[in-house]
Amino acid sequence: MKETTVRSMLLAVVHASCKIASSRMDSNATNENSTASPNCTSAVHPYLTVIEQIRYASILSITIGIPGNILAFAVWIRPRMRNSSGVYMAVLAVTQTLVLACRLAYDSNFWWNSELLQNQIMCPLFPVVFYALQYLDTLLYIAFTVERYISVCHPLKRTILCTVERSIRVSICLTFVALVTASMQAYFWTYDEENGCDIRKEVVSGDTYYFWNIWSISTDFLFFFLVPFAVLALNILVIRAVKQSRKRFSGVDSQRINNNEKLVNNTRPLLYVSFYFIILTLPVSIVYVTVTLFKTGSYECVIQENDTIWNRYFIYHLVRQCVETVSLLHYALNFYIYMVLGETFRNEFNMMMCGTFSSRKYSTHSK
Numbered sequence: 001m002k003e004t005t006v007r008s009m010l011l012a013v014v015h016a017s018c019k020i021a022s023s024r025m026d027s028n029a030t031n032e033n034s035t036a037s038p039n040c041t042s043a044v045h046p047y048l049t050v051i052e053q054i055r056y057a058s059i060l061s062i063t064i065g066i067p068g069n070i071l072a073f074a075v076w077i078r079p080r081m082r083n084s085s086g087v088y089m090a091v092l093a094v095t096q097t098l099v100l101a102c103r104l105a106y107d108s109n110f111w112w113n114s115e116l117l118q119n120q121i122m123c124p125l126f127p128v129v130f131y132a133l134q135y136l137d138t139l140l141y142i143a144f145t146v147e148r149y150i151s152v153c154h155p156l157k158r159t160i161l162c163t164v165e166r167s168i169r170v171s172i173c174l175t176f177v178a179l180v181t182a183s184m185q186a187y188f189w190t191y192d193e194e195n196g197c198d199i200r201k202e203v204v205s206g207d208t209y210y211f212w213n214i215w216s217i218s219t220d221f222l223f224f225f226l227v228p229f230a231v232l233a234l235n236i237l238v239i240r241a242v243k244q245s246r247k248r249f250s251g252v253d254s255q256r257i258n259n260n261e262k263l264v265n266n267t268r269p270l271l272y273v274s275f276y277f278i279i280l281t282l283p284v285s286i287v288y289v290t291v292t293l294f295k296t297g298s299y300e301c302v303i304q305e306n307d308t309i310w311n312r313y314f315i316y317h318l319v320r321q322c323v324e325t326v327s328l329l330h331y332a333l334n335f336y337i338y339m340v341l342g343e344t345f346r347n348e349f350n351m352m353m354c355g356t357f358s359s360r361k362y363s364t365h366s367k
Contacts, residue, residue: 048314051317051321054318054325058328059107061100061332062332065331066332068332068336070093075338075345075349076090076093081345082164084166085148088147088170089334096331099133099134100331102126105117105126124187124188124190127182127185127189128183131219132182135181137331138277139177139178140171141227141231143170143171145231145270148271151267153241181219181223187200188200188203199212224285225285225289228277228278229282231274235275239271242267268341269337269342272341273338276334281330283323284327294312296310
């Protein structure tokens with residue numbers, strides 16, 4: 001892969017970027033050793049080593065995230081949890097599990113040379129799947145936030161608009177939108193024996209604003225910047241409506257108060273999950289759209305530590321790697337947020353686990 005692919009095809013952009021930079025540096029050092037400037041003292045910038053070490057933190061998110069998401073899915077599909085919000089949360093759990101699995105496959109390919117993507121099928125297919133899953137993740141957040149907004153702010157329309165059947169249809173439509181948007185990646189990425197899995201030359205020809213760059217920044221801005229802001233705006237409206245409803249029902253009968261409190265209790269953990277998504281997504285959006293501001297230095301000699309251009313480049317990617325590593329947690333911790341803040345979810349999980357252990361105990365005794 002070439003240095004023009006500094007912006008990653010996927011969530012972990014800096015992984016590929018650092019490997020590209022490192023290989024290009026080593027190649028130039030070998031080919032131009034006889035003409036290199038005497039003050040080119042370091043073949044590998046110290047920041048590059050730090051960036052490469054940070055990647056191991058993503059293993060933590062994958063390790064705790066995949067089991068947690070599987071358990072969350074098992075709870076959300078139980079009969080008592082199978083409401084309109086539960087459909088979105090079940091699909092979200094599956095989506096986030098697949099995102100973490102794809103991230104593991106991506107890291108295995110670029111850091112541990114598994115050659116998983118180095119063929120004519122997986123090279124264009126993998127970016128489509130990985131991008132589509134990330135797009136679907138953000139769209140599901142806006143979907144269940146809208147559903148909560150309708151339930152709280154327009155309760156009379158809840159029985160019509162917030163149904164299980166409608167949630168299933170919306171989830172299918174969002175999946176289609178995510179796949180169609182991500183399908184462009186199948187054109188961007190191509191495989192050949194010489195360069196391996198690489199960006200198609202036609203889409204990166206020109207200066208800073210070549211087609212691939214414009215498409216990537218535009219879609220990132222839409223899905224990872226505008227969508228989180230829309231989620232934030234709707235959450236603010238939901239919080240205001242919850243406060244007003246508590247005042248409105250303060251003097252009415254206990255049955256209506258109990259119904260209102262049940263709605264509030266079901267809404268609270270979803271609000272926390274939404275805010276958690278916003279906090280961890282917006283910083284990634286910022287570093288994504290600022291990628292063109294940081295250029296690589298000259299390849300005429302080996303990188304030196306006091307080179308201003310290369311220092312800015314690697315500082316940017318160091319910050320970016322830290323932001324992306326932390327943001328990966330938003331795919332991993334939803335189950336634990338549900339368990340801490342969602343009483344209904346926690347009770348259902350306990351019932352599920354008790355039922356599982358009881359069934360095993362009965363099966364053991366029957367034998």
